Amino acid sequence: MNTSSQLFLSLIAVSLISLSAFGATTTIHPDEKKALQDIANSLGKKNWNFDTDPCSNKNWFTELENSVTCNCSVAGDNFCHVVTMDLTGNQMSGNIPSELGSLTHIRTLQLSSNNFTRELPATLAKLTALRDFRISDNQLSGKIPGFIQNWTNIDTLIVQGSGLSGPIPSEISLLRNIIELRISDLNGSEYAPLPQLSNMKLLTRL
Ligand SMILES: *[C@@H]1O[C@H](CO)[C@@H](O)[C@H](O)[C@H]1NC(C)=O
Ligand SMILES: *[C@@H]1O[C@H](CO)[C@@H](O)[C@H](O)[C@H]1NC(C)=O
Ligand SMILES: *[C@@H]1O[C@H](CO)[C@@H](O)[C@H](O)[C@H]1NC(C)=O
Ligand SMILES: *[C@@H]1O[C@H](CO)[C@@H](O)[C@H](O)[C@H]1NC(C)=O
Numbered sequence: 001m002n003t004s005s006q007l008f009l010s011l012i013a014v015s016l017i018s019l020s021a022f023g024a025t026t027t028i029h030p031d032e033k034k035a036l037q038d039i040a041n042s043l044g045k046k047n048w049n050f051d052t053d054p055c056s057n058k059n060w061f062t063e064l065e066n067s068v069t070c071n072c073s074v075a076g077d078n079f080c081h082v083v084t085m086d087l088t089g090n091q092m093s094g095n096i097p098s099e100l101g102s103l104t105h106i107r108t109l110q111l112s113s114n115n116f117t118r119e120l121p122a123t124l125a126k127l128t129a130l131r132d133f134r135i136s137d138n139q140l141s142g143k144i145p146g147f148i149q150n151w152t153n154i155d156t157l158i159v160q161g162s163g164l165s166g167p168i169p170s171e172i173s174l175l176r177n178i179i180e181l182r183i184s185d186l187n188g189s190e191y192a193p194l195p196q197l198s199n200m201k202l203l204t205r206l
Helices: 004-022 030-043 099-104 121-124 146-151 169-175
Strands: 069-070 081-086 094-095 107-109 114-117 132-134 154-160 180-184
Touching: 030 094, 030 099, 099 121, 107 121, 114 132, 121 146
Parallel strands: 081 107, 094 114, 107 132, 132 154, 154 180
Antiparallel strands: 069 081
């Protein structure tokens, strides 16, 4: 073997090693694939095509407004993870699927303008990477849950005409990274004072 073909072979070897070392994978984490399948079942969604990997960017969903995006380096575990889900205006009803709580790297979750009912599932407390949560224009019931205190990275929280009732939980004052906070049209809220917001040094829009 001459030196140039040896060099060529070793270059191939190096590329293969770095591919595996730096995780060139575009495969969704199996737990999240399972969660997406359960969410699809729960919502009666037919337009998520699980023959394709949801993180492959290859026509997994068939309509723009069903968008799910992934980040394949967010956890450093050689898997892709769901980081955004936008189900705005999808005419969905029933309860918000508790399996959303398994998408633990999700940053943006938009559920506005649907017909969701019942309470926000307690599993959403696990979404500690969440930055942007929108749940306006739904038919939910129950109160805005105190577990939102777990969303310590949240910068945008939009709850208008959701069906949820007041008062706004005092835990909201622990969300120090809030930039945009819009909570209005709470159901059945007898007068309740807004909790202490002075920790929210970044708040620019209320
Ligand atoms: C994916 O996550 C990594 C680690 O948090 C971050 O640095 C990178 O900007 C993210 N990529 C995208 C496209 O958001
Ligand atoms: C929401 O539910 C109400 C009552 O069941 C129904 O009248 C309305 O058409 C539904 N809206 C959508 C967008 O599905
Ligand atoms: C808040 O998040 C932590 C860490 O993920 C979790 O252990 C805890 O159970 C969550 N709180 C609630 C009320 O679920
Ligand atoms: C919340 O209030 C709206 C407007 O008054 C009403 O249409 C809706 O049925 C209420 N939802 C619940 C869960 O009470």
